Amino acid sequence: MRKLASLFFLLNSPFASAKAPADEYFKVETVAVSFIDAMEMAVTPEGQVFVTERTGAVKLVDPENGKVNVIATIPVEVRKKEFARECGLLGIALDPNYEKNKWVYLYYSVQGKPVHHLARFTFEGGQLGSEKTLLEVPHDRENSTCHEGGSLAFGPDGCLYLSTGDNTCPFQSNGSAPIDEGENRKWYDAQRTSANTNDLRGKILRIRPTKNGDYTIPKGNLFPKGTAKTRPEIYVMGCRNPYRISIDQKTNYLYWGKVGPDAGSDSSRGPRGYDEINQARKAGNFGWPYFSANNKPYTDYDFAEKKTGKKFNFKKPINTSVNNTGLTELPPAQPAFWHYPRASACAGPVFHSDLFPKDQGGLPAQLDGCLIAYDWTTTRIRLIKLDDKGNIEWNEPWLGKYRFVHPGDMALGPKGELFILEYGSAWYDGKDGKLKRVTYSKTPQAIAVSPSDPRMKGLPKDHPGTKLIAETTCLACHNTTQKSIGPTYRDVAGKYAKDPNSIEMLANKVIKGGVGVWGEQPMPPHPQHNIEETRQMVEAILKVRKK
Numbered sequence: 001m002r003k004l005a006s007l008f009f010l011l012n013s014p015f016a017s018a019k020a021p022a023d024e025y026f027k028v029e030t031v032a033v034s035f036i037d038a039m040e041m042a043v044t045p046e047g048q049v050f051v052t053e054r055t056g057a058v059k060l061v062d063p064e065n066g067k068v069n070v071i072a073t074i075p076v077e078v079r080k081k082e083f084a085r086e087c088g089l090l091g092i093a094l095d096p097n098y099e100k101n102k103w104v105y106l107y108y109s110v111q112g113k114p115v116h117h118l119a120r121f122t123f124e125g126g127q128l129g130s131e132k133t134l135l136e137v138p139h140d141r142e143n144s145t146c147h148e149g150g151s152l153a154f155g156p157d158g159c160l161y162l163s164t165g166d167n168t169c170p171f172q173s174n175g176s177a178p179i180d181e182g183e184n185r186k187w188y189d190a191q192r193t194s195a196n197t198n199d200l201r202g203k204i205l206r207i208r209p210t211k212n213g214d215y216t217i218p219k220g221n222l223f224p225k226g227t228a229k230t231r232p233e234i235y236v237m238g239c240r241n242p243y244r245i246s247i248d249q250k251t252n253y254l255y256w257g258k259v260g261p262d263a264g265s266d267s268s269r270g271p272r273g274y275d276e277i278n279q280a281r282k283a284g285n286f287g288w289p290y291f292s293a294n295n296k297p298y299t300d301y302d303f304a305e306k307k308t309g310k311k312f313n314f315k316k317p318i319n320t321s322v323n324n325t326g327l328t329e330l331p332p333a334q335p336a337f338w339h340y341p342r343a344s345a346c347a348g349p350v351f352h353s354d355l356f357p358k359d360q361g362g363l364p365a366q367l368d369g370c371l372i373a374y375d376w377t378t379t380r381i382r383l384i385k386l387d388d389k390g391n392i393e394w395n396e397p398w399l400g401k402y403r404f405v406h407p408g409d410m411a412l413g414p415k416g417e418l419f420i421l422e423y424g425s426a427w428y429d430g431k432d433g434k435l436k437r438v439t440y441s442k443t444p445q446a447i448a449v450s451p452s453d454p455r456m457k458g459l460p461k462d463h464p465g466t467k468l469i470a471e472t473t474c475l476a477c478h479n480t481t482q483k484s485i486g487p488t489y490r491d492v493a494g495k496y497a498k499d500p501n502s503i504e505m506l507a508n509k510v511i512k513g514g515v516g517v518w519g520e521q522p523m524p525p526h527p528q529h530n531i532e533e534t535r536q537m538v539e540a541i542l543k544v545r546k547k
Contacts (some may be wrong), residue, residue, distance in 0.1 A: 090150025362416020
């Protein structure tokens with residue numbers, strides 16, 4: 001009996017994990033609230049936090065007292081229905097010499113002009129000013145084009161890295177590769193961007209900013225300066241939507257998450273949708289739109305004739321699109337560092353305990369060498385332990401007992417604490433973004449029960465379908481009462497609750513996906529659920545009532 005009791009205690013105690021301390025050793029506290037579409041943040045050496053909002057505001061947060069000041073409002077292009085779907089103020093980074101020069105870098109969608117600007121500002125007198133534009137990235141805004149990337153990060157080499165998305169409409173490719181070469185169809189062809197060596201989109205750029213507000217090209221980028229039909233700023237090509245990047249401050253390895261396409265299963269056109277966490281130790285091509293995951297190939301496809309061609313060859317990718325302005329023969333495609341079925345993968349920081357003071361609440365030494373990866377859609381966080389060579393040693397969930405709402409950025413503070421920026425519950429113009437802080441204690445503590453998710457308010461609490469909704473990706477696009485990118489559950493219930501055939505019809509639609517009833521935005525398929533599970537989900541949704 002004593003042995004059984006000891007075993008029960010061991011398996012259920014905070015000491016059960018042999019790799020990382022249990023969640024009870026970490027405190028997650030809310031530092032600031034009410035951000036509108038919170039995008040990216042940057043932490044000063046003193047511990048203050050710059051936060052950017054997609055709608056244009058730059059805010060400065062004092063984590064010690066929660067005080068928030070608006071220090072700039074950047075005039076940015078923002079969404080107007082299907083125009084400029086993901087534009088706005090996208091990224092921020094602080095100069096490595098920020099303590100002396102107070103330089104802040106922003107990446108944003110210029111209002112009234114189809115370009116993004118990478119610009120440097122000076123923070124003085126409590127305001128951002130003295131703007132200098134370093135780089136201009138042309139992009140399309142019409143026909144539901146999206147995927148803008150926009151993440152900024154400095155490496156220990158002093159280079160500034162900028163991620164850019166494929167700027168392509170993904171909604172007419174059936175969740176597969178958008179490679180439509182038809183007449184007047186360039187917006188549906190990622191070969192014009194991600195696979196184009198002469199275009200800055202669908203890339204991660206690497207430059208070295210100069211004092212005069214310009215930049216130089218560092219050695220080691222993908223194409224030497226002067227190479228015909230290429231851009232020397234390109235470090236990584238073949239990206240879909242590298243929403244969040246980070247640089248290991250010891251190894252200078254680049255990490256990013258690839259938000260994958262929507263296909264729910266393999267088809268004759270290629271693989272199901274996969275998300276990726278990628279690592280680049282040197283410049284390279286990471287395959288999109290020809291390959292996904294561990295170089296699973298897509299096939300060439302004639303959209304007009306609906307005919308499938310040959311599979312693409314990862315050893316020698318060829319871009320013959322009429323929309324390509326770069327090289328025809330591309331560098332070999334590199335496989336993903338780690339991949340999993342589609343959601344919204346993001347790369348957080350790599351933690352090194354010796355870069356921070358001890359015993360001041362920072363993350364513990366057990367997390368040394370861990371890449372903190374997370375998912376905007378599923379909200380799950382993982383620790384990916386890296387060995388001395390940068391390979392994966394182990395990979396496990398972390399902070400699963402806490403609840404986060406669309407975590408969109410992570411950054412380490414000067415004491416080794418982790419800041420987590422929540423985008424908020426709505427897809428557009430939500431006002432409930434939060435800044436949270438994770439600290440460590442040697443003494444475990446009880447975890448307070450999180451308040452119920454506001455996106456699920458009105459769903460029957462004890463219904464099995466409600467639990468299934470909470471565990472899947474539904475909440476990325478739907479909300480019970482506030483319209484997001486998909487219809488509210490209240491609207492769905494109002495439309496179908498009295499139709500006796502609706503449960504079976506909607507249950508099948510959840511599995512297979514669909515488009516057209518509520519607008520152009522498709523609902524991706526969910527083949528991971530069986531019909532009984534989707535029936536339960538639909539039943540729960542149809543029980544939502546009007547006010």
